[in-house]
Every structure is written in structure tokens, then in C-alpha cells.
Amino acid sequence: MxxxxxxxxxxxxxxxxxxxxxxxxxxxxxxxxxxxxxxxxxxxxxxxxxxxxxxxxxxxxxxxxxxxxxxxxxxxxxxxxxxxxKNIKENSITIGVTPITGGHVLPPLLKQFMHQYQTVKVKFLEDSSENILKLLVNAKVDFALLSLPIKDERLKYEPFLTEALYLAVPKNSPNWLPPLSNHLTDYENCPFILLKSGFDFRSKVLSLCANHQFQPAVAYETSSIETAQALVLNSLGVTIVPEMVIKHDNPSTIRYIKLEHATRTLVFAHVKDFYLSQASKNFINMAKSTEVSTFN
CATH class of the missing domain: 1.10.10.10 (Winged helix-like DNA-binding domain superfamily/Winged helix DNA-binding domain)
Known part of the structure; x- marks a missing residue:
């Protein structure tokens, strides 16, 4: 047959x-x-x-x-x-990544990897986590950088890094902003700016709010964490951001408050039943051994 x-x-x-x-x-x-x-x-x-x-x-x-x-x-x-x-030097790898993570994590990793494996071709696809998952199971990318939780049982993942989450609020203290604290519950009546549906970070924020017994009043939705921060800068709401973002995009008119017991964990995910090339394994192992401070 x-x-x-x-x-x-x-x-x-x-x-x-x-x-x-x-x-x-x-x-x-x-x-x-x-x-x-x-x-x-x-x-x-x-x-x-x-x-x-x-x-x-x-x-x-x-x-x-x-x-x-x-x-x-x-x-x-x-x-x-x-x-x-036959020859790892002839390999190529394609990485799936979400925009909120890709712009801050991939550049230093790519620089380091290309220095060590100069002949390996590396491509990456940026999209929402929902679409990245589809690309993974359809073998359009070799592995992806996503955040937990991952519910798809077809996937296997390896932890990469865990970082703190911060609440971004306007520095000019509009009248709807309560006294500052690191307790998320204190901000339940504020207008929230979230990423659009399909992004895993949106799910993380909604889960975090649910754990604090409230559902955020969504004022605006966007596909860009930079746009979310620009809206905060203009006193149109508050948003939650990962630590790596505030290190790179820290406007002087935004205040960042480290939230109590709030983190996200990034992982390298791939399909259990698909062969993971040696080049892909080398990239993941290199990334896991990289100092976290590289991304701050």
C-alpha cells in the first residue's frame, strides 16, 4: 500500500x-x-x-x-x-511567537544563536497565541514561545522563564484612579485596556482578575501592548504588562506597580508526535541557559 x-x-x-x-x-x-x-x-x-x-x-x-x-x-x-x-548545518527552524513576547525575547536569542550556528536558517512567525497553536499542530512552525497555561494535550512544553506582572497606570492620577497599591482588587472599578481575543496574555489578565473576584470593565481592546500603554499614557485606562515590557517601553508619564502574587511563565511548546530537529533543540537549550537579565 x-x-x-x-x-x-x-x-x-x-x-x-x-x-x-x-x-x-x-x-x-x-x-x-x-x-x-x-x-x-x-x-x-x-x-x-x-x-x-x-x-x-x-x-x-x-x-x-x-x-x-x-x-x-x-x-x-x-x-x-x-x-x-546528515548535516545540522543545512537545517532551518521556524519559530512561532506572539508580538508581546517576540519583540523583547527573540532579538537577543537570535543574535546569540546565529553567532553559534551561523549556517542554520532561522525564521519566525508572529501572530496571536490562538493562531500560533494552529500553526504548531499543522507543522507550519517547529516550536513556539507561549505562556502558561497550555491546555492542548497534543503539545509538550519546556519552561523558559517566569516574570512579574505590573499594573500600568497614568502618572497624572485621574479622578477614577484609586490610591495606589499592589493589590489588584483595589483597581476593579477602573477602566481596563486588554489585548484582543486570541492572545494568551489577555486570558492571563482575565484569569488574574477572576482570582481576585472581579471582572474588569474593558474600555479598549488592542493587539499591541505598545498601543495599550499609549492609551494608559493618555489617561484612558489601566493595563497589565509583563516585566520585560516595562524595561524597554517606559514612558515617563506612566507609573508601573508590581502586583502581588502575579507572574507569567513562558515556555517552549511543540507537538508531542512531531520530530523536533537537533537545531530546534539547540535553540531551546541555548535559550534556557541564557541569563534572564538579557531580556530586561
Whole structure:
């Protein structure tokens, strides 16, 4: 049984159409139908029910697709591992990262890594944590830098660093700002500025507020921590930021208050069943041995 037949069945199952699957696979639809029929004859089972209105995978077809996916993954992992063993110098890695972290963590790490492994090509993709997770499970990135918690059981992660969280408030003390303290509960009536849905840091902030028994009144949402701080600077609300951000973006008209018992942990995450190249492992190990002060 050829590997391509596994790919054909999975694509048909995913697209729920022979025509769409054939287009994605760049083969003629009659040829695809013929090869699947031949496979069904060989197996002695029906993989797909054909109707005038479309197709539907059978229970045995689902079982075949699940096993086929596992076989394809092992085949892909084997190919990558064999290629990896030839010469690490020919490797490339792609890292997934969120904007709030990427701009502060990646540059010093990339500089250090490229100094040690000058011939390894490194690319990175910046997006929301929600989209980075999709890129991970679809093998579009080798690993990602995310923050805990990670709930997807398909992923494995290694802790990288833990940092304090700060509340950013306007220095001009608008009338809605209470007396300053490091207790988050004291700010529950303030207008909050949050990152948009899909960013793990937004989830972290909402979880932190929930732990203090309140839901923040969201005044503005943004996809940029810099924009959030600019809104604070103009007395339009308060926002929570990680320590590494205040070290780099510290406007003189913003006051930063270290919150009590508030931290975030960054991790390197990758899919358990996917082969992680030696170049990727080298990057992660190098990053974990880097002094935290490098990012401050």
C-alpha cells in the first residue's frame, strides 16, 4: 500500500468531496475516484458512502483515516530525522511567537544563536497565541514561545522563564484612579485596556482578575501592548504588562506597580508526535541557559 493512498483518503475525509480533494492534490478527479475504489476493493471494505448529494466517510473509513494519519506522521518524522542526521548545518527552524513576547525575547536569542550556528536558517512567525497553536499542530512552525497555561494535550512544553506582572497606570492620577497599591482588587472599578481575543496574555489578565473576584470593565481592546500603554499614557485606562515590557517601553508619564502574587511563565511548546530537529533543540537549550537579565 503506497503512502500517497493514505494522503488521498485523509484529504477526501477533510474536504468531504472527491472534487475538492482532487484539486488540492493536483490530480484528476476521475483518477482519484478510481484509485480509492481500487483501494476499497483491496481492503474489502467501503471507506466512503457515495450519494447524489455528496459523500460520507464510513466508520471503518474513519478508523483507516486515523491510522493513516499516524502512519503519515511517522513517515514524515522519519524523513526529517534522517535529513537531520546528515548535516545540522543545512537545517532551518521556524519559530512561532506572539508580538508581546517576540519583540523583547527573540532579538537577543537570535543574535546569540546565529553567532553559534551561523549556517542554520532561522525564521519566525508572529501572530496571536490562538493562531500560533494552529500553526504548531499543522507543522507550519517547529516550536513556539507561549505562556502558561497550555491546555492542548497534543503539545509538550519546556519552561523558559517566569516574570512579574505590573499594573500600568497614568502618572497624572485621574479622578477614577484609586490610591495606589499592589493589590489588584483595589483597581476593579477602573477602566481596563486588554489585548484582543486570541492572545494568551489577555486570558492571563482575565484569569488574574477572576482570582481576585472581579471582572474588569474593558474600555479598549488592542493587539499591541505598545498601543495599550499609549492609551494608559493618555489617561484612558489601566493595563497589565509583563516585566520585560516595562524595561524597554517606559514612558515617563506612566507609573508601573508590581502586583502581588502575579507572574507569567513562558515556555517552549511543540507537538508531542512531531520530530523536533537537533537545531530546534539547540535553540531551546541555548535559550534556557541564557541569563534572564538579557531580556530586561
Amino acid at each position: 503506497e503512502i500517497r493512498l493514505f494522503q488521498y483518503v485523509i484529504e477526501i475525509y477533510k474536504m468531504k468531496s472527491f472534487t475538492k480533494a482532487a484539486a488540492n492534490l493536483h490530480i484528476a478527479q476521475p483518477s482519484l475516484s478510481k484509485q480509492i475504489s481500487k483501494l476499497e476493493d483491496e481492503l474489502g471494505i467501503l471507506l466512503f458512502n457515495r450519494y447524489s448529494t455528496g459523500i460520507e466517510i464510513t466508520e471503518k473509513g474513519k478508523l483507516f483515516a486515523v491510522r493513516a494519519q499516524a502512519i503519515l506522521r511517522m513517515h514524515d518524522n522519519l524523513q526529517k530525522e534522517l535529513e537531520d542526521s
